[in-house]
Amino acid sequence: xxxxxxxxxxxxxxxxxxxxxxxxxxxPILDELEGGQWPSFxxxxxxxxxxxxxxxxxxxxxxxxxxxxxxxxxxxxxxVTVKGYGAGIITRYSMIKDKFPEAKEFHTFRIQPAAGLHxxxxxxxxxxxxxxxxxxxxxxxxxxxGNLQLIGIEQDKTQECFDELNQAGxxxxxxxxxxxxxxxxxxxxRCEQACYDNLKVHEKVLKNYAGMTHRPEFNxxxxxxxxxxxxxxxxxxxxxxxxxxxxxxxxxxxxQENVKEWIDEYGEDALYEQVVNMCPTKAxxxxxxxxxxxxxxxxxxxxxxxxxxxxxxxxxxKERGASLLMGGKNTLKVGVNIGSMMIPxxxxxTDEEIEEFIEQMDEIIDWWDDAGFDHERIxxxxxxxxxxxxxxxxxxxxxIDMVVRPRDNPYYKKKYDSTAD
Amino acid sequence: xxxxxxxxxxxxxxxxxxxxxxxxPVVVKNYGKWxxxxxIKPGVMVHYGHSGDALYTVRAGTPRQNTVDLVRNICDLAxxxxxxxxxxxxxxxVEFMFADESRIEPLIKELEEIGxxxxxxxxxxxxxxxxxxxxxxxxxxTDASGVAKGVMDNLYDEFKTxxxxxxxxxxxxxxxxxxxxxxxxxxxxKHTRPPRIDHNLLSTLCELPKAVARCPVAAIRPTIVNDKxxxxxxxxxxxxxxxxxxxCPSMEINHPEHSQFAVWVGGKNSNARSKPQSMSLVAxxxxxxxxxxxxxxxxxxxxxxxxxxxxxxxxxMNEWIDRIGWKRFFEEAELSFExxxxxxxxxxxxxxxxxxxxxx
Ligand code: HEM
Ligand code: SF4
Ligand code: SF4
Numbered sequence: 001x002x003x004x005x006x007x008x009x010x011x012x013x014x015x016x017x018x019x020x021x022x023x024x025x026x027x028p029i030l031d032e033l034e035g036g037q038w039p040s041f042x043x044x045x046x047x048x049x050x051x052x053x054x055x056x057x058x059x060x061x062x063x064x065x066x067x068x069x070x071x072x073x074x075x076x077x078x079x080v081t082v083k084g085y086g087a088g089i090i091t092r093y094s095m096i097k098d099k100f101p102e103a104k105e106f107h108t109f110r111i112q113p114a115a116g117l118h119x120x121x122x123x124x125x126x127x128x129x130x131x132x133x134x135x136x137x138x139x140x141x142x143x144x145x146g147n148l149q150l151i152g153i154e155q156d157k158t159q160e161c162f163d164e165l166n167q168a169g170x171x172x173x174x175x176x177x178x179x180x181x182x183x184x185x186x187x188x189x190r191c192e193q194a195c196y197d198n199l200k201v202h203e204k205v206l207k208n209y210a211g212m213t214h215r216p217e218f219n220x221x222x223x224x225x226x227x228x229x230x231x232x233x234x235x236x237x238x239x240x241x242x243x244x245x246x247x248x249x250x251x252x253x254x255x256q257e258n259v260k261e262w263i264d265e266y267g268e269d270a271l272y273e274q275v276v277n278m279c280p281t282k283a284x285x286x287x288x289x290x291x292x293x294x295x296x297x298x299x300x301x302x303x304x305x306x307x308x309x310x311x312x313x314x315x316x317x318k319e320r321g322a323s324l325l326m327g328g329k330n331t332l333k334v335g336v337n338i339g340s341m342m343i344p345x346x347x348x349x350t351d352e353e354i355e356e357f358i359e360q361m362d363e364i365i366d367w368w369d370d371a372g373f374d375h376e377r378i379x380x381x382x383x384x385x386x387x388x389x390x391x392x393x394x395x396x397x398x399x400i401d402m403v404v405r406p407r408d409n410p411y412y413k414k415k416y417d418s419t420a421d
Numbered sequence: 422x423x424x425x426x427x428x429x430x431x432x433x434x435x436x437x438x439x440x441x442x443x444x445x446p447v448v449v450k451n452y453g454k455w456x457x458x459x460x461i462k463p464g465v466m467v468h469y470g471h472s473g474d475a476l477y478t479v480r481a482g483t484p485r486q487n488t489v490d491l492v493r494n495i496c497d498l499a500x501x502x503x504x505x506x507x508x509x510x511x512x513x514x515v516e517f518m519f520a521d522e523s524r525i526e527p528l529i530k531e532l533e534e535i536g537x538x539x540x541x542x543x544x545x546x547x548x549x550x551x552x553x554x555x556x557x558x559x560x561x562x563t564d565a566s567g568v569a570k571g572v573m574d575n576l577y578d579e580f581k582t583x584x585x586x587x588x589x590x591x592x593x594x595x596x597x598x599x600x601x602x603x604x605x606x607x608x609x610x611k612h613t614r615p616p617r618i619d620h621n622l623l624s625t626l627c628e629l630p631k632a633v634a635r636c637p638v639a640a641i642r643p644t645i646v647n648d649k650x651x652x653x654x655x656x657x658x659x660x661x662x663x664x665x666x667x668x669c670p671s672m673e674i675n676h677p678e679h680s681q682f683a684v685w686v687g688g689k690n691s692n693a694r695s696k697p698q699s700m701s702l703v704a705x706x707x708x709x710x711x712x713x714x715x716x717x718x719x720x721x722x723x724x725x726x727x728x729x730x731x732x733x734x735x736x737x738m739n740e741w742i743d744r745i746g747w748k749r750f751f752e753e754a755e756l757s758f759e760x761x762x763x764x765x766x767x768x769x770x771x772x773x774x775x776x777x778x779x780x781x
Pocket of ligand 2: 227231
C-alpha cells in the first residue's frame with residue numbers, strides 16, 4: 001500500500017482503483033453518510049478537500065474513517081494559545097500520528113459571534129477567507145455554547161490567524177475555568193415577545209468579562225445565557241450558570257378585536273382547548289358566545305403559552321425586565337441542575353441598570369472564587385454551602401419567589417448570643 | 422531560514438463581535454418594536470412591526486459541520502435574497518430575512534438546490550443539537566455528527582411538515598456529560614463498564630490528585646503497580662460516569678462495545694405551560710453502531726410516532742407524558758421499563774411515587 005497518499009489508511013486495491021485522480025484517500029464507511037436527504041457534512045468535507053488539497057483534511061478524514069471502523073476516538077488535548085491568552089483554542093493532537101501523520105495537529109479556534117448569531121455576509125466572508133488561508137476550512141456553526149468554531153489549524157499558524165481575525169473584529173471565546181462564550185435568543189431584533197434587550201446586555205456583559213474569558217482563573221467554567229422572554233429560546237435555564245430571562249411585572253396587553261379575529265378563525269372550542277384550559281394557573285376566562293377573554297393577571301405566572309398561541313392579540317405587559325436564575329448545568333457530576341430563581345425582577349433598560357447587574361455578578365463571582373472548590377460549578381457551590389449563606393454573602397434579599405414552598409423541616413438555626421445564659 | 426517577521430498587531434480583547442453592521446436594515450428599523458408573527462408555511466414566517474413593516478424569514482437546516490465553501494454559498498444566497506444578512510439558530514439552522522415577499526419561492530428553490538432543506542419552525546422536528554464526536558473531541562465514544570445525520574435522514578419529512586403536536590427538540594451527545602443538552606428526545610452515550618487503566622502511562626500523563634478529586638463517588642484511590650505510581654478504581658462504587666477520563670486520558674472509559682446509547686425523553690427548557698423539566702431515561706443498552714445507527718433510529722422513530730399520534734396541539738413531549746402517564750408512554754412507544762430506570766443517585770426519592778396515584 002505504498003501509494004496511499006499521506007500514509008496510513010486502510011483502503012483495498014479496488015478502492016484505490018476507484019479513487020484514481022483524487023486527492024483524498026478512500027473513505028468507504030464515511031461515504032455511507034453521503035446518502036440520505038439531510039445535508040451531509042462528509043460530502044462538504046470531501047469537496048473542500050478535493051478543491052483545496054489540504055493534507056490536513058485528508059489526514060483528518062482518514063483518521064475519522066478509522067474511528068468509524070474501530071469505534072474509538074483518537075484525539076488528545078494539550079495547551080496551545082495565542083499571546084496573552086490562556087484559553088480559547090481547543091488543542092488537539094492525534095494519538096495515532098504515526099498512522100495518520102497529516103492529522104498530527106488539528107486545533108480549534110472558538111470565536112465569539114455577535115449576540116443572537118446575527119451576521120452580515122461581509123463579516124462571514126472575511127472569516128472564511130482568513131480561515132481558508134490558515135486553517136482547514138471546516139467551520140462548526142455553532143458549538144452548543146454558541147461559539148463559531150473554526151476546526152483544524154496547526155500551532156505555528158495560530159498567532160497569525162488570530163491576529164487577522166482580531167483585526168477584523170473577532171475575539172476568542174472561553175474554555176476551561178473561564179467565563180464562557182454566551183448565547184442569546186434572536187431577541188428584539190426579530191421577536192415580539194422580547195422583554196429586554198438581551199443582545200445589548202449580552203454584548204456589554206461579555207465585553208466586561210473579556211479578561212475572565214481569556215484567562216482561566218476560576219474554580220471552573222461560568223456560562224451566561226440571555227433569553228428575552230420565558231420561552232427561553234436560548235435554553236438558558238438548564239445550560240447556563242447565569243440565566244437572564246426576560247419577563248414583565250404588570251398585565252398582559254390584550255387587543256380584544258384580535259382575540260375576536262382568532263376565535264373567528266379557529267373557533268370557540270379551540271379557544272377552550274388550546275388557550276383557556278392550557279393556562280397552567282387557570283388565569284384565563286371566556287364566556288360562551290362572547291368573543292373576548294379576560295386574564296386574572298395576579299394568577300398569571302408569565303409562562304408565555306397564551307401569548308404564543310395568540311401573538312397578534314396578546315403581548316407582554318409594559319413594565320418589562322428580566323429574572324436572574326442561577327446554577328443551571330448538565331449532568332457532571334451531581335446530576336442535572338435546573339437554574340433557580342435568584343432575582344425575580346430586574347430592570348435592564350439603561351446602561352446604569354446593566355452596570356448594576358454586572359456589579360451584582362462581580363460580587364457573586366468573588367464569593368464563588370472564595371467558597372467554591374476546584375471543578376465545582378457555582379450551582380454546586382451554592383447547594384453545598386447553603387442557599388441562605390449564599391444570599392447573605394452576596395447581599396440578595398430572601399424572597400418567596402425563590403422557593404416552590406417554604407421548608408418542611410425544622411432544622412435551621414437562628415443567630416444567637418452564645419455568651420448569654 | 423527566514424527570521425520570523427515582527428508581530429505588529431496588538432490584541433484587542435473585544436469579546437463578542439459587535440452587532441453593529443450585522444443586522445438587516447428592516448431589523449434595525451423595527452428593533453424592539455415588533456407586533457406579532459405568523460407562520461406562512463413550513464420553514465417560512467413573517468413578522469409585522471408596529472411600523473407596519475413586514476419581514477419574511479426563511480429557515481433552512483445545515484450540516485452544522487460546515488465548510489468555507491458552504492458558508493460562502495450561504496453568503497451568496499444572503500447577498501442575493503436577504504440584502505447581505507443572515508442569522509443562525511441555536512439548532513444550527515440558517516435564517517434569511519427580507520422585506521420582499523416575492524423572494525420566498527426562488528430562495529427556497531435555490532436552498533433546496535444546494536441541499537439545504539427548508540423547515541424547522543413551529544410544530545415539527547427541529548435539527549439536532551449535537552456535539553463534536555470523533556471528529557474533534559478528546560473523550561467521545563461516538564460521532565455525534567454521524568448519529569445526527571442518520572437520525573435527521575429518517576426524520577427529514579418531519580422537519581419539513583407541521584404534523585407534530587408541538588416542537589420536537591432533539592440532541593445527541595457522545596458522552597454522558599451531554600453537551601448536546603436537555604431535549605424532548607436525547608440520544609446520549611452511556612458507558613457500562615468502569616475505566617480501563619493504563620498503569621504504565623498514568624503517572625506520566627495525569628495529575629493524580631486531580632483525577633482522584635474528579636470522581637463524584639470517591640471510587641478512585643492511589644496505588645502502586647509495577648513500582649509505578651498509579652490509580653485504582655473501586656469497581657463496586659464506580660458509577661461509570663467517565664468524569665475521571667476527562668481529567669486523565671489513561672483511565673479509558675470508552676469501549677467499542679460497552680459504550681452504548683441511552684435514549685432520554687421529556688427535557689424542556691421553555692417555561693410555556695409546564696415548568697422546565699429535565700429528561701428521563703426510557704431506553705438503554707442500544708448499540709453504538711456506525712455509520713447508520715439503525716437501533717437508535719428505531720427507538721427514536723417509535724417514540725416520535727407515538728407522540729405524533731397521541732399528543733394534543735401545543736403539548737410538548739413531557740406534557741403529553743404527564744397526561745397519559747409513564748406506563749402508557751412505555752406501552753405506546755413499545756419500550757420496556759427496566760430496574761435501572763429507577764433513580765439511584767442523589768435526590769432519587771423525589772422521583773418515587775409518594776402517593777397511591779396509579780393508572781390501572
Ligand atoms: C475535555 C473534554 C471536553 C471537551 C472536548 C468539550 C467540548 C465541548 C464543546 C466543543 C462544546 C461546545 C462549545 C461551544 O459552543 O463553543 C461543549 C459544550 C458543553 N460542554 Fe463540554 N467539553 C469537555 C468537557 C466538558 C465537561 C467536563 C463538562 C461538564 C461539566 C462539559 C459540559 C458541557 C456542556 C453542558 C456543554 C453545552 C453547553 C451549553 O449548552 O452552553 N464539557 N463542550
Ligand atoms: S426567548 Fe422569547 S424573546 Fe427570545 S426569541 Fe424566544 S420567544 Fe422571542
Ligand atoms: S402567560 Fe401563561 S400563565 Fe399567564 S395567562 Fe397566559 S397561559 Fe396563563
